[in-house]
Amino acid sequence: MSDSQLMQGFPPSLENQVTTENWRTAPYSSWAFRNIRQLLPTAPIHTTRDHEWILPREPQNLTELSFQDIQGKETSLGDFLIDNDVDGFIVLRSGTVVFEYYDHGLLPESPHILFSVSKSMTAILCGVLVDRGFIDPDALIMEYVPEVENSAYEKATVRHLLDMTVGISFDEDYDNETGDFARYRMATGWIPLTEPDAPDNLRSFLPTLKQEGDHGKSFHYVSPNSDLLGWVLERSTGRSFSELFSQLIWQPMGAEYDAYINIDRLGAPRSAGGICVTLRDFGRFGQMCLNAGLANGRSIVPNWWIRDMRQNGDQNAWDAGNFAEFMPNWRYRSKWYISSTGVYAGLGVFGQFLYIDPAADVVIARFSSRPKALDPTDKDSSFLAYEAICQSVNH
Numbered sequence: 001m002s003d004s005q006l007m008q009g010f011p012p013s014l015e016n017q018v019t020t021e022n023w024r025t026a027p028y029s030s031w032a033f034r035n036i037r038q039l040l041p042t043a044p045i046h047t048t049r050d051h052e053w054i055l056p057r058e059p060q061n062l063t064e065l066s067f068q069d070i071q072g073k074e075t076s077l078g079d080f081l082i083d084n085d086v087d088g089f090i091v092l093r094s095g096t097v098v099f100e101y102y103d104h105g106l107l108p109e110s111p112h113i114l115f116s117v118s119k120s121m122t123a124i125l126c127g128v129l130v131d132r133g134f135i136d137p138d139a140l141i142m143e144y145v146p147e148v149e150n151s152a153y154e155k156a157t158v159r160h161l162l163d164m165t166v167g168i169s170f171d172e173d174y175d176n177e178t179g180d181f182a183r184y185r186m187a188t189g190w191i192p193l194t195e196p197d198a199p200d201n202l203r204s205f206l207p208t209l210k211q212e213g214d215h216g217k218s219f220h221y222v223s224p225n226s227d228l229l230g231w232v233l234e235r236s237t238g239r240s241f242s243e244l245f246s247q248l249i250w251q252p253m254g255a256e257y258d259a260y261i262n263i264d265r266l267g268a269p270r271s272a273g274g275i276c277v278t279l280r281d282f283g284r285f286g287q288m289c290l291n292a293g294l295a296n297g298r299s300i301v302p303n304w305w306i307r308d309m310r311q312n313g314d315q316n317a318w319d320a321g322n323f324a325e326f327m328p329n330w331r332y333r334s335k336w337y338i339s340s341t342g343v344y345a346g347l348g349v350f351g352q353f354l355y356i357d358p359a360a361d362v363v364i365a366r367f368s369s370r371p372k373a374l375d376p377t378d379k380d381s382s383f384l385a386y387e388a389i390c391q392s393v394n395h
Contacts, residue, residue, distance in 0.1 A: 003104050006031040020192060026371040029350065030087065030104040033369050034112045036262055036276050040189060043242035043269070045250050045259040053254030053284055053296035056096040060393065063101075067388035069381040080385050084351055087112060088279040088367040093360075093393040095287055100279070104369060111259055111276040112367040117354050118261075118275035119226040120346030121245075121285065123162055123335035126233060127305030128248050134236040137162060141228065144235045147203070148228070152211040158232060160215045161225045162334045165317050167213035170222045174349065174373040180209065184224055188274075189264050202227050202268040219314075219321025219332055223272040226335065230271030241269035253288055254296035255281045273348070279367060286354050286363035289344075309334040310344055310358075349373040353382060360390035 005016050006028060023032035023039055032039060063078035081089055087106040091099040106112060114121070129135045137159040141148055148154060152168040153161075160166045170180050183198045185191045187205035199205035206228050230241050237244060242261055250259060259281065262274030277285070288294065293301030313331030318324055323332075329340040337345045346354040351368025364386050 003027060003030045007035075020190070024190075024350075024373070026085075026369065029371075030085070030369040033087065033350070033367070034104075034106050034110045036111075036113050036274070037260055040262045040274075041265065041267075042260040042274075042276070043240065043263050043267070044246075045242050045261060045275075046246045047255040047258050048251045051254050051296060052256055055092070055280065055284065055287075058096050058098055059100075060098045062091065062099045062389060062392065065388060065392050067381075067384055069384060071381075075381070077385060077389070080381065084368055084382070085370045086351070086366060086368050088282075088365075090279050090283040090365050091389055091393065092283050092287055092363040095291075097280070097283070098393055099389075102279070106279070106367065108280060109257055109278060111257065111278050112282075113262075113273075113352075114275045114277065114282070114346075115273045115348030115350060115352050116223065116226075117346035117348040117352050118271060118273050119223075119335040120354065121249075121275055122226060122229055122233070122241075122271040123309075124285075124289065124301055124305075125241075125245055125249055126158075126162065126229060127301055127309075127334070129233060129236060129244075131302040131305060135232065141232060144232045145228070148207050151207045152209045153206070153228060154211075156215045158229070161229045161232070163314065163317070164219050164221055164225060164321075164332055164335075165216045165314070166220065166222060166225055167211050167215045167217065168220065168222055168225075169210045169212035170220075170224065172221055172223060183208075187264065188227075188262075188270060201266045202264045202270075203231065203266065206231070216314075217317060217320065219318045219323060221322060226272035227268070227270065230269040233271075234269070240267070241271060245275075249285075249300060250281075252295070252298050252300050253284060255284060257281055279365060282354065282365040282367075283363055286356055286365055290356050290358060290361070290363055305334070309336050310338060310342070313338050355383075355386050357386070357390050360394055362390045362393060364389060 018028045022028045065077040069075045087104045089101040141153045156166045186193045187199045257278045259277040262270040292303040292306050313333035318331050331338040343357045351370040353366040355364040
């Protein structure tokens with residue numbers, strides 16, 4: 001079936017229906033990832049029409065740009081975009097849009113799910129609240145969310161959440177249909193509830209997780225940590241995540257379009273993976289981070305928070321963790337991946353990317369609907385493509 005047939009007709013034919021059972025599998029995902037609000041509950045992240053951040057444009061044809069892929073074979077950016085099921089791709093050089101690409105039905109006004117780049121965005125919002133005195137990163141999570149008593153999080157700090165160094169028994173196996181990860185998906189509403197006794201909402205699920213090992217010792221990627229961070233943000237301010245993100249980030253940044261965030265059935269934000277934004281606004285957010293928190297002539301995010309994120313991160317914890325094999329010489333700080341070369345990135349399953357290279361003054365934002373959530377055996381050429389782009393636009 002083609003992407004264009006999905007959800008067409010009144011009603012769509014059975015084979016073209018996108019449902020909560022199939023929405024994360026190809027080919028249904030290409031429609032689902034840009035239509036989350038038609039599948040799952042969401043809360044709006046409003047922008048304002050008062051001061052849109054206008055991005056200058058100096059288009060370059062980068063589709064013919066050639067580079068060597070991870071196998072050492074010559075390829076082009078155009079082929080890379082097709083081979084990686086890219087839905088949208090934008091490149092900014094010094095705050096100017098130099099390349100923009102759409103496929104699989106995505107339009108400039110279509111919000112697309114970010115999956116785990118949502119974590120990176122949530123941590124930027126956290127930095128604003130830390131700067132304003134609402135949150136102490138070194139405080140125990142219990143101070144904000146006492147419900148996590150007797151769980152893995154009882155003696156963990158907000159910093160442990162931010163840096164993914166909570167000692168916790170949780171296996172983030174995207175192919176596992178049983179166990180804690182399946183129960184997590186049921187609690188979020190991302191898959192139907194098949195265990196009658198399983199928690200049916202996030203805030204009931206998070207306190208069920210148990211500790212394993214010491215906090216602060218090793219990087220352990222656990223998405224529920226970031227959903228709990230969203231709970232901390234709400235509890236510390238008494239305001240919903242969507243309201244906070246709208247008023248503290250999206251509106252002052254000058255976003256062009258409203259965004260939204262997936263929520264569970266009781267309104268808990270999917271701050272680990274449920275933010276949906278348009279491609280240009282994704283690029284704007286990355287440019288704000290590159291500008292040390294400045295956007296559209298305003299200081300939105302404290303520059304010290306961006307600086308801390310870029311300069312810190314426990315190398316020993318990373319090296320002891322479960323991603324070091326695939327990303328050697330990287331670090332992790334405040335839900336961003338930090339490279340030894342100064343590049344930093346937000347990554348999401350199925351090929352979502354926000355790549356920032358301060359030395360090249362380049363931001364690359366990407367939406368994809370790749371068939372697999374995460375495939376360590378797939379030698380991804382993304383970073384090689386991005387390096388080639390940075391070199392090309394700087395000559």
